[in-house]
Amino acid sequence: MKTNLSRIASFASGIAMTVVGLSVFAENTPPNIVFILADDLGYGDVQCLNPDRGKIATPAMDRLAKQGMIFTDAHSTSSVCTPTRYGILTGRYNWRTQLQKSVLYGFSKPLIDKDRQTVAGFLKQRGYNTGAIGKWHLGLDLPMTDDQPIQGNNPANIDWKGTIKNGPVDRGFDYYFGISASLDMPPYIYIENERFVGEGTATKAFNRKGPAEPEFEAVDVLPMIGKKAVEFISKQDASKPFFAYVAFTSPHTPILPSTPWQGKSTLGKYGDFVMQTDAVVGDIVDAIDQAGFSNNTLVIMTSDNGCSKAAGITKLQELGHYPSGHLRGSKADLWDGGHRVPFIVRWPKVIEPGSISDQLICQSDLMATCADIIGVSVPEGAGEDSVSIRPALSNQPIVSTRAGVIHHSIGGYFAYRQGKWKLLLARGSAGWTSPTEKQMPKDSPIGQLFDMQSDPGETTNLYDSHPEVVEKLVSQLTSDIERGRSTDGPPAKNDVEEIVLWKNAK
Template sequence: MRPLYFLSFLLLAGFTSAENTKPNIIFILADDLGYGDVQCLNPERGLIETPAIDSLAGQGMIFTDAHTASSVCTPTRYSILTGRYNWRTKLQKSVLYGFDEPLIDQDRLTVAGFLRDNGYTTAAIGKWHLGLDLPKTDDQPFQGHNAQNVDWNGVIKNGPVERGFDYFYGISASLDMPPYIYIENDRFVGEGTATKAFNRKGPAEPSFEAIDVLPMIGKKTVEFIKKQDSSKPFFAYVAFTSPHTPILPSKEWQGRSDLGKYGDFVMQTDAVVGDIVNAIDAAGFGENTLIIFTSDNGCSKAAGIKELQEKGHFPSAHLRGSKADLWDGGHRVPFILRWPKVVEAGSKTDQLVCQTDFMATCADVIGASVPNGAGEDSVSFKPALVGEPIESSRAGVIHHSIGGFFSYRQGKWKLLLCKGSGGWSAPNENQARNAKLPAQLYDLEADPGEQNNLYESNPEVVDALFKQLTSDVERGRSTAGAPAENDVDDIVIWKGRDQQK
């Protein structure tokens, strides 16, 4: 008969083993959802019901000061998957389109590749928007959005399945960008023999309809979850196409809000989040699955922001600006996570984080290290999950607008190297060209709405932030470590500075 202390040792060993089990990870990325579009984040000035996302927050943690690396979609997606700022690549402004070549280099490690190397099954479902090498019928470049030389039966190269994902089902770019056809792994699902226009005209698979894509993303994600078991952890990167244009809620969601199609589409987006969370729980994965819900940038003006505000709904909540802008409404986004095994239900943190931090956080969560040459701008926010301070070797967070303008955030201070929004909101850079001050500085603790420009009265703060930003750009990394290389040499940190003096 074995002594009691030996049995206690076995029980303790079993408990420790269970505690070290790697969590499943689900990263859900909405498209153009504003911070104020989630009810629990904007209870006083938000009129859209989001019960599933609110429930996720109630069961987990809200990050109130979380940011995308850019205020538009392609750059943000690059940064999420690589842990590296997009402007270190050739993409210095704007976004890619449906026929564009890959932005992620072949030798660049992604979160998916890293997790797969550490025993995970990985899947990407939904919108890719990071470029693909689409097959051609000739050696001529694709011409615009209505390319006619696509080989619909050929092999797609340098897509998700060659960037760390075991499985992919989705579309090449935004839902208003051709080609309008599903892709599974490295093949088209059908042929783009029809022509359709969901804002932009281009080749389409005859049965493809934009209104069906969000339900498809939910369905394919649930199917993927149901195929998994407890023998191997899994990672799903789920990139919604909503509530981005075309704003097309399904028939059963039309008229559900009092705010028109946009409100209806946000409600449908919320319902798909609920379907995914319910599938996780029904499969028995709930306790040890880290679910992150966020957005790729702020609300788009295509939603009809002015009209929504007139009805009492403010998509950016208390923040200034929206999609494309350097003001916080462009890049401060919903960031809600649930991990019952670790995170206290109903918790909240105001610590500053960036979506580039996903890679380092995944590494920290599974007890591994990010390899050299990867995740140069990524810091783990795992300590925040248990109420502890994030230990960051990064001095601050860099923001970037659709026009390629830079901003630097450190503590309460935010420096914007532009005269206006840097994006689409008025005054844009052209409208603000005659402004007295060459840049903007805000104290976000006292002025979260970015109304009181302190640039002139705090030159020492401006100088310190600009020097740190310059160092972070030129070193090829913003975290501790050996200097790295940017992909391009001509990164313009302060556009038109000489003309602005």
């Protein structure tokens, strides 16, 4: 009897040790990371962020916020798409590259240098499966039938059966499915890994005319992105963490809600398209939950910049919907409506449901945050403008060596945010909203200074009355540019010799 009892006790002890071991393993298991990036979704387009002046129903994003955390002061690195995507995936501001203003197009060359570490490559090296689904818009080396450069939007020398180089699968992703740029930029054809899906033998125009795969239709792309994202998540298992970067083409132009969504809102096609975008967010989150990944998956839902004028902002406002919420400006602008974006995170293992953070963050912070979460340092020569927001997820202050956040407009104009102060090196919006730079009187202050704490709508320019603040912020911005980084560390090099600080010829 003693022998049997001894064996039982020994067996029970072994089970207990195994359970403890599994518990410790589970506790230290790196989280899955799903980064969902909408295209031109304004801060005020999400109902829970704009309850008083938002008229579009967004139940999926609202539910995500209830289950997780809202960041009320989160910013894209630019107020237009290509620069923002560069910042997200590299942890580095785009204006450190050759892209000093505007965006790339569907046939553009790669913006991310082959030696530049990306978030995907960083995580892949540390055991993650990595997948990108949706809009790339960071340039590709497309296969050619000759050695002549690609010209215009309808080139005849693309080799549709050739191998695409220096795209997502050469920048850290194990798998890619999507399109080369925005949905209004040819070529209109899907890409899977390094190959075109079909051939661009037709010609179509979704705002811009160019080569297209005969069966490719813009209205099908958002549902396809959702489907492929769900498929990628469903193929994963608990033995290995995964990183999914899901970049929507919506609600960017062409604004084409699918038939089931047409007429769902009271705000026309844009409202319908936002509702469909929200539903795809819901599909992706549901896939995470149904696969049993919810507790240890960090989901980030955000947008690449503010709402576009193409949405018909004036008409939307007449109907009671304000896409920028309480903020001034929209896509392309230096005012906050151009780059303060929805930023909703869920990680049940860590984040308290229904929490809110007012801390200032930037989308370039993804790389440092991922490094912090898995307990390693950002590699040398990478993530020069990235700060970990991991403490904020636990309602703790972010410890940052970055003095401030740099904003950038479509025209390459700079702004600098530090604490409550925001300095714009521009007279007007520096983008598409009136008054633009050309519309501002020449005798107006050359810059703008706002107290974002008391004046988040940027209505009262304090540039002339607080010269000491202006001087301090200009000095810090200049240092952040010239050092090649805005965080502590050895000086880095920008990719260009000169970066023009004042675009309005101070």
